[in-house]
Amino acid sequence: MAKGSSSNSKHSKARGTVKSKASKEASKQGSSAKRSGKPSEPASQGAPASANALARGAEVRHWLFKSEPDVFSFQDLQKAAGRRTGWDGVRNYQARNFLRDDCRVGDLVVFWHSNAEPPHGAGLAKVVRPGHPDPTQFVKGHDHEDPASDPADPRWMQVEIEALRAFGKPVTMEALRADPRSSGMLLLAKGQRLSIQPLTREQYELVLELGAG
């Protein structure tokens, strides 16, 4: 599923949810692309360097993946074959880099329902397959198709995740903000739209605690 897709849900039929959809691709010149090597990618900035550093350091990492429940919910994941899905549809370079470079098998994932009323953490999942090309970028007519992506050098990546368990109660932003341990969470930062976010162990544990039934 697409997880990344966007809000327009209409289109995204995909499974995923991420809401990122759109994609038009970016393309052109970019300039910066640093990490990957490929020439041309816009550098997305968004995430603070500290987020990258955070993700790269620890052995077990913790993540927060956003998905619009109308597009693909945690319950959809629980009902999926093998309780698994490919997290397709991510069309943002920084999020892509996390999926490609930093997510490892065994990493734990907080499944966040964005564009929900209210937005909330819904459950826990784990990464079961590391970064690999997102097949939807090559599907003609698919909402997440990216005609500019070269099959010999795919632009967009996904990981597979598997549902572990739903939270006993939804974890809201309000509940997170009320605890000082949420300090620094990208999720709570104004204007932060990144759909794949690293969490510190402390932030992750706070989410679990707040979600305990």
Added chain:
DNA sequence: GCCAACGTTGGC
């Protein structure tokens, strides 16, 4: 439904 924040596009 609004709209601020932000990323991308593309003319120049």
Added chain:
DNA sequence: GCCAACGTTGGC
């Protein structure tokens, strides 16, 4: 390479 226009994200 700048930057205005445009499209998207996602909380509120």
